[in-house]
Amino acid sequence: MQVLNCQLTNIKLLINNLSAINWTKDQFAKCSISEGGIMFSVEGSSKSFEAHAFIDSKFFTEYNFRGRQIELRINLSILLDCINIFGKSSYGISTGTKSEITYPDNQGRFSIKLEENDVVTQCSIAIIKIDEDEFYSQLSFDTSNNSVYLAMPSEVLKEIFNELDWSCSHVKITFSNRPGFISFQTEGTDGTCHIRCSKDPKIFSFFQISQTQSNKYLLNSLKACAKALNYSSKVSIRTNENGMLLFQHVLLSDSRQESFVEFLLCPSVDEDSDDESENNLQNLSTNGRFI
């Protein structure tokens, strides 16, 4: 039986990565442990979106795991409460939080030991083992073939998201090479909101649109991605020809280590329109939809 035993002095990296993919209480995550590191994946309730946080083995001061990948389901909210148990250190003379993660412990649970200033906390969380074929990532994105590829600082996207009307159900995001390059449109009972962004190279460190894309996405899914902006310094947006959206966040830790958190969103099928012919017309003009 493979056993994971690893030590981490930079617990903040783990806290930030997991917090970026945690947006509700009682959220479960798939935890995949391999020789390369630990991947935490969360599925959105609508099943049209997924989030992933990968903690590379190189971030650990010690990482011991040999053998085939193990997968399990763990309550992410409980895991976060445990690793956050010492809270933010208020007095600066803290020696930092040392942590040690073991799976499985002698009760078959996911165990975390944290130590800060001679105070020791031992946590042990029950998990559900996953059989090989049970949970598989339903969404995949081929990053070699993008219709759109943009990169910008997180504050910029955060500003845009702050302007959106979150009371609506959907947002229509359009990427095109014509002026008004990137636009976000919402339509709700309170009114319509249209945000347009220019192609300013001072903002976008990378800007490439090879195909016009205009798709609607569930705002609830975008909300989760918005939360991650609080933890990331840079974010890139990609779409493929089917309108799938990929947000890749770069989280920078104190020790200048970069870690990544991803969000994949499927575009919504337009169900509002009763007129079938209009629907078909829309489908034709926006390069098909991912169903």
Added chain:
Amino acid sequence: MRFTSEISNLPLFIHLVQALSKIDLEAIIHLTQDKIIFILDSQDYIKVFSGVQQEYLFSEYSIQSLHNNEIGLKINLKNLLCALKSGSNIQEKISMKLTKKESNPFITITINSDESKMIVTHDVPVQVLTPQNLEQHPEPTLPEPEVKIMMPRLEVLQKVIEKMKNLSDFLIIEGDMGGNLKLKVETDVVTAETSFSNLDIVHFQELESPQANEDIKAVSKLDIKKFSRALLCSIIKPSDVACCFIRNSIVLLHVTLDELYITYYIASIL
């Protein structure tokens, strides 16, 4: 029945009332010739008794009554806090008196500001208690605790308990005379235990050999929310907090700051 006073240490008075109001809004104030005592006796599982020598809070203090010059009042701490807080920006005279208006008793807080030539008056309604009423709320006399240790820094405790509150409704607290304290939550899904060591122990009997003895242990299961509210006494910046375990059924937190004390009696959940 007369009571007049002038408050000299308003910030401490406000912090004290704030800490107590986290436990309960209904309180009894027992005024004697030397002390002011707060009694919070209406909650389940937790009772608080807090006392301070009057010189510590007041620059002038005069009390007169037919019952040994003592007065007992029932008061709402939220109202009292509201009245006290309005004086917090003004450095001038703040007086606290027992008054009667239209045959109703009040604690009247008057704030005199010479600078802005403004006088602010708050009438906080109170209920005057008879000596018999007061006798119904005595401070508990309990057997000697088996374990008495000094708590670690309240800020650390507060952070840990804050997270543990999300995991369970019950806290298991364990202490021993070796200076070790353990806080634990346990559910079907998660177990989390935080251990503090090298804490000071308090010997109450000088006759016993003063060596730390890890074998003398005590454990109690408490309502975590009540315990968490007791820790809010950190607002008065206490100098010491002692934790006493009595017969595995009561945990006592004795918080001291010079002449001021707050004692929390927290009953175990069986």
